[in-house]
Amino acid sequence: MNRFHFIIIGSVLTLFSSMVGLVLLPIRGLGNFEAAPDPETGELVPPPLSALEARGRDVYVSMGCMYCHSQQVHPPSVRTDIDRMWGERRTVPRDYMQQGVAQMGTMRTGPDLSNIGVRNPSQDWHLIHLYDPQTTSPGSIMPPYRFLFRTQPIGESGPSPDALRLVDEFAPPKGYEVVPTDDALALVAYLQSLKLSTYEVPEAARARYESKRQ
């Protein structure tokens, strides 16, 4: 009988301590997690992903981009991310609250993408780079994602407005054009939306992050 009580009390204590350690303390540490409307525009900060951007995020996940790219700007006390112009400030947990599953990544074979939408907002550049990174970044070890594009004969009414402007060496055979699929367009919309270090951090939350390591 004694042993029975022991097991019950032990189980309750185990559950209680995991609740505190895994749920309550992290909630307290992360602070207020509600998107606040911008006083001037009335739009939510951080903004929710549009349907197209959310689809792009899913393509990003399925293509395994996070195996080579991180989305987290470290504070200057830890790394030189800010000097590398990967973001104006460190990223904080609330920056990710509209991202669904945050793609923070672990490896940095390629540059950090937290703020690629600020650093390079050009849709044309991203499409051409995804089609073949060698076109924009000769010597890049990033794989080409040509299967996100279609090579098709140029129609009678002339080239499609979406056709990529590829330089000679990468251009399709004469009479053909390369156009992005919906997945490629969604992926680029997602990349353009990545501006994680640009959102205003509310005063109360800022104090919390600043009191820790910068």
Ligand code: HEC
């Ligand atoms: C094998 C590693 C690898 C994978 C996988 C990879 N990349 Fe890259 N990526 C790189 C490297 C290296 C660079 C730097 C050279 C360059 O610009 O191509 C780069 C550059 C970039 C840049 C330009 C960044 C800048 O600061 O100019 C973007 C955007 C990008 N990658 C997006 C993606 C997306 C989206 C995916 C998934 C579809 C992806 N990458 C998959 C390695 C990778």
